Amino acid sequence: MISVLWSNHSYTVSSDNTYEAPAGASQSPMDILCESLGMCIAVSLVRLMGDAGLDSNLLTVEVVPHKAHGGAPRVENMNVSVIFPGSLSTEIKEKLLLQASRVCTIGNTLKRGSEITYEIKP
Numbered sequence: 001m002i003s004v005l006w007s008n009h010s011y012t013v014s015s016d017n018t019y020e021a022p023a024g025a026s027q028s029p030m031d032i033l034c035e036s037l038g039m040c041i042a043v044s045l046v047r048l049m050g051d052a053g054l055d056s057n058l059l060t061v062e063v064v065p066h067k068a069h070g071g072a073p074r075v076e077n078m079n080v081s082v083i084f085p086g087s088l089s090t091e092i093k094e095k096l097l098l099q100a101s102r103v104c105t106i107g108n109t110l111k112r113g114s115e116i117t118y119e120i121k122p
Contacts, residue, residue, distance in 0.1 A: 002035050002063045064079045
């Protein structure tokens with residue numbers, strides 16, 4: 001699981017280290033993928049909450065990937081959980097999360113897919 005915390009005007013990312021980083025790397029590819037989604041949702045929510053005059057300090061976004069059990073190695077689905085600060089109503093939380101899911105470039109790319117091309121350069 002990757003956790004993205006917005007606190008005192010900065011983001012902090014932490015990992016539960018489920019996926020071990022390869023030798024010479026500080027993070028695993030899976031953590032980087034989850035961090036991208038979590039950060040995109042967090043950034044979107046912080047902006048939306050700021051625009052609405054809501055306090056976003058201590059907003060936390062958690063991302064848990066679930067690998068497919070068959071076929072090509074891939075992430076079958078990802079669960080995104082949000083812990084909102086303060087005492088916002090469920091209705092406001094749901095509205096904010098829906099809006100964030102619609103403007104998050106990373107989430108939209110993962111949901112709809114993206115064509116990938118490979119090439120060898122000289």
